[in-house]
Amino acid sequence: MPKTLTIIGMGACGVAAFAEAVTRLRYDPGDGWTIHLVERDDQLARGLAFGTEQPGHLLNTESRLMGLYDREPGHFRTWLEARRAAMGTPLDPDGVEYPQRREYREYMHDVFERALEDARVAGIPVEIHRAEAITIDGDHSSATIEFSDGSSIATDVVLLTIGTPDPDRFGNLDGVPGYFDSPYPSHRMTEGIGQHQPVVILGSGLSAIDAVMTLLDTDHRGHIHLVSKEGLLPRVEIPAPETGYERRHLTLENVHRLIRERGTAFSVVDLVRLFRMEAETALPHPIDWHAEDRRGRDAEAALLHDIAAAEAEDEPFQRILTAARHDSTAIWNLLRPVDQKRFGKWLAPHFAAARFVTPMINARRIADAMTRGLLSVRGLVDETVADENGEGFVVRFENGETLAAPIVVNATGQATTLEEMKEPLIRDLLEKDWLQPHPVGGAIAHRATCRVISATRDAPRLYALGQLLNGELRDTNAVWFNVECAGGAIDDILRQR
Template structure:
């Protein structure tokens, strides 16, 4: 019997989780000696990548430790690991309400991922499974009769029978005309180019004001930058602030049951308007009275004032607008799946910014640091950004807002966040996959997949041996920036992939 090869493109959190789960299930099925697994990772260390390869102490996980486990159905595994390794952790844990409730540095989480990978990689070899890591970039994929040829950097090729795309969070290529400018930084990660090329007393402009921008701010603050920092963004909204412990709400109105009632009574999927009405009912029930919804609008209000208010709200345990989305984290992706594509697009247009700032909040420790930057007048946030160009005559980047206000900045960090649409992904692999029609863009973002099996879909057909996981599936799966959610999807992927190889024994 010829050896079957599974290749995973990407050695970050998703790639490691997929490797571990595939190995475990193949070993349990006693099929591990008939299957080899290859991981293609461009970084020297598996497990680090952009997100978790950072060395900055201010880069904090935005999710508590008890949801960050890398193993399928064991979300608390990371918090258990923290307790077990308490002596080596030191200041890497912040906002600590007990290790299972802790927020930790991303670099510590990177150590955890690397350790888990190395343990199971060695275990797989000890158990007689052929496993390897190819340190290269995947550039292009060719569909073959019995699988795929993966074209790698260095003019190399690798053949496989099954392919799992786990390339991590895609960097946005939304300002390609600026890429060659030595004072433009296309991403806040890694931080080394910023620290080596921006003088510590220089004024710095940051594109965006979301969690990616907070990372950029923390890089500058960690390294004692003294210049003025200005965040320019479309909406001017910063993430809200997480309380030490979210109150779990048992929702009564915005539930899967209520949405299914719409399906069976109306013979159609629910609309965004219907879902928002249910959210209003839920929020007012939680608040024990009517809410002044006009007062909840954040656009146009000073970012420093909003942050100060959000810190006080977080200290008191949060409010309805934060606690309800967090309470719905296990149901929200299923709700998202029940929306027609047109309704998903309406959601992104009407409610997307508010969902983002309330669902994906910053830890309290970073919020306090940002507030100090506001208080010392080092930081400001400018909304309604319209255009960014480099002006040779002014020897700087000209940022123009909708009201006509112009600013000239010498150093510019793009922290607008990960790319949602395929065409905006700064990835040669993703662009080649689209060009060769091996993937199909989803209008709501990312690529088309079977959301139950994670098989890639193109031309209305699912590939039997081609899978994808993580942020590149963002349009069809809502919570793709959450490790616990991706790990759950990897469980589905692994079960389906292995059933393709060994069948479904009774």
């Protein structure tokens, strides 16, 4: 009997899942499938992160890991080399490339259009719905998805690929003039912030860097303040971090051996010990671990150090973490929930700074802005509130100091827990107990198949990819990882006939 698959969200995860489904159904159509594609924005194959037009918004992962086909991480690099050659600006075959995200959007669109054409030729029905899914009803045998425009569709399986949900944070600032709840889409900032206005950006990670790039791209002249709990900037990318390092200590084999020989759980302390051993083995000189804890310290000095270290290729952390990427989720899931929470509290900011790095060209732009006195970074922020006199905002720090500014941009990143995700569909599924919160973040799901584990037996067949599974699958910020997960999810969906 024919089946129906509905993919909700057509950003990178949705495109990867659709392309994988079409690839498999072309050679094994089974009893026949219809695919529904749902996207609330006006364009498919774009997504929040890649919908930007800002030239300073670059990929944060090297091009060789950004392919959208399962088991083909280098596909984007091949596409990019062909494109640049056709434009008369060929790439160095051995060179490192962090293209603009708007160029990656063109790649996403090409993959999507190819999948649509392949589906047409193979006779696979595909229907596109430009609406927001707000509720799902039904049971294990079938489901009905209702849209914001009042329409609905019936489906057998739902794959949630909703991207990076906006967080329900700083609700006290919503609606206050001068408050931007996200740096995306960037045109809101370029159109709504005066060139000479001081700006406070909440956060100091990659979303905050995007906000800075938006301002620098428009030749902003007002002072830019990055404020966060830790005051940590991302480290600076090194050439080809995905190659050239073989781990000796931080391996899945060693983790399993520790558990087996000791008969005790693997802990976050064990994880730190293995990482330190790995880093100390990778470098020919001692590491000052106290100095590596940069929370609340001089961010400009740290950035200049990182630029020099990246240029000298004297930075082991990225190579270790990138080399461990295929084991990271398995190691993560060998930690007990209590240790996963400790990781989030103690180590997550340091991990994120070393794993999700700034391309060199943007790091130099940030350093230049600091040198010119245009940009500063500060940690130990306590709270941000609207000024009582209606004149902008006040940021308070833990030492009692304050900072006033007319503009605040929330760049603290995507939501992690289900409770802080604002999407109506997520809240609907939570109320029905069809999504169960993971102790660390996101929803509980089968790790190999991404099938959602609901609290009730009558739930529809739900699958999820990306940030919705951030507690279950640690590396959900990485496109290459989400593409691999899409392959596993589609395989499981099409097998269960």
